[in-house]
Amino acid sequence: MLARIVNYNNKVHIDKMKEIIPDELQNVLVIYKITNQSPKTWNDYLKLLMQAYKALHLDKAQGAIFGPETIGEKGGGKKDLDTMEIDEIQRKEGKSL
Numbered sequence: 001m002l003a004r005i006v007n008y009n010n011k012v013h014i015d016k017m018k019e020i021i022p023d024e025l026q027n028v029l030v031i032y033k034i035t036n037q038s039p040k041t042w043n044d045y046l047k048l049l050m051q052a053y054k055a056l057h058l059d060k061a062q063g064a065i066f067g068p069e070t071i072g073e074k075g076g077g078k079k080d081l082d083t084m085e086i087d088e089i090q091r092k093e094g095k096s097l
Contacts, residue, residue: 013042021049028052 018026032038032048039045 010040010042014045017045024056025049025052028056
């Protein structure tokens with residue numbers, strides 16, 4: 001998204017990201033550098049970083065920002081409308097979560 005707002009090329013975004021990512025993610029990218037298979041576009045680079053982070057931090061990657069409950073309501077609040085629609089569809093198809 002940032003790459004679309006500002007008219008910088010992909011290399012500028014990737015170079016800036018390399019300066020701030022943690023060492024553990026930089027270590028993951030070493031094999032891509034060695035084999036000359038580093039992502040060339042910002043979106044591909046960001047996707048690779050996210051996949052690597054999820055693989056390294058499985059416990060953190062399984063959480064959800066927006067759950068089935070409405071934002072601001074905890075402990076049995078109203079369900080989000082989109083979630084309710086998905087639940088209805090799955091019930092009709094005989095599938096459950």
